[in-house]
Amino acid sequence: MPTTLVTGSRGRVGSALVRLLHGAGHDVRAASRSPEQLTPPAGVPAVACDLSDPATFAAALDGTDSVFLYAEPAGIDAFLSHAEAAGVTHVVLLSSSAVLAPDAADNPIAAPHLAVEQALAASPVTATFLRPGAFAGNAHQWAHPIRTQGAVDLPYPGSHTSPIDETDVAEAALAVLADPGLRGSAHHLTGPETLTAAEQIEILAKATGRPVTAHAVSRTAWLESVSPFMPAPLAGALLDYWADSDGVPALVTGETERLTGRPARTFTAWAEANAAAFRP
Structure with a gap:
């Protein structure tokens, strides 16, 4: 085999x-x-x-x-x-x-x-x-401030993504590995919905059963907060990406469902499955 x-x-x-x-x-x-x-x-x-x-x-x-x-x-x-x-x-x-x-x-x-x-x-x-695109698991970056402060600093609370559960990516990979007819193709994978960063925080709050506040902060303040562990070029690229998607709904392709044969998992389902990581 x-x-x-x-x-x-x-x-x-x-x-x-x-x-x-x-x-x-x-x-x-x-x-x-x-x-x-x-x-x-x-x-x-x-x-x-x-x-x-x-x-x-x-x-x-x-x-x-x-x-x-x-x-x-x-x-x-x-x-x-x-x-x-x-x-x-x-x-x-x-x-x-x-x-x-x-x-x-x-x-x-x-x-x-x-x-x-x-x-x-x-x-x-x-x-x-x-x-x-954006992984649902990227939300783990907020776990520490949510656990310890009940608040998250966001430079662009209105920036949109269509977060995809990593398990869906793995299932899409299984599909293209198993089907010779899919070899040589390219697939833009997304989750099933477009959500702002602030909306994701709200969903995490509901999943954990605790209030969580999204604080809007300046680009400079956010850059200073991540400078000890994130290279400046990468941090700048993330800020520009969030700025470009501020108030702009993210693309939802449906490609995940076409490959896996079932609807992509929602961010709410991901948050509920991972709620323990966000509780004290």
Whole structure:
């Protein structure tokens, strides 16, 4: 039976995909730069694969037919050379809808994903691109202030996204890995609804049963608050993205439902399932 290598198996999408592939009877190999920290289902091997370290590629890819790949451009050319030598015929890339923007090549969020897409497009290995927008799990960035202060600082409370549950992304990946007819396609994945940041905070408040306040703050104040742990170019790109989407409903594509065969999970459902992370 063909084997699928799932890179980034410590991530929310990768770990969910490993479970889905195993549950569907597929031969799957869970990969991470720290395989000792993985907890895959019984019978699923954990292997070392650091996407920035080509020395880890050959052993991880040996005997595999397909790959679920995170977008790390540092070692992509070497990875694809090893994949071709190993006999890999299909790569499913976890890309980003940011690559669809006109300034993608110069955008710190989009550029790494675009670079990997371009490398795959130039490779003889068939590639399928999954391009999700904002993840529902991005809300975890608010968990600490909600737990400790019952309030969140938002530079653009009215900025819209259509957050997608990472499990839906994993199910979409399962669909394109399992259906040969979907190979070589590209899919802009979204959640089922457009929500402002403030509306997401309201939903989290209801899910936790605690009042949570959204405080509007200036760009400068927000930049100062994230500067210890977020590079300035990335923070600036996020602010510009939120500014552009302030008061503008986000696109809802329906592509998630078309791939998975069922409606995409709502942010409310995600919040209820993850409410414990936001309670003291």
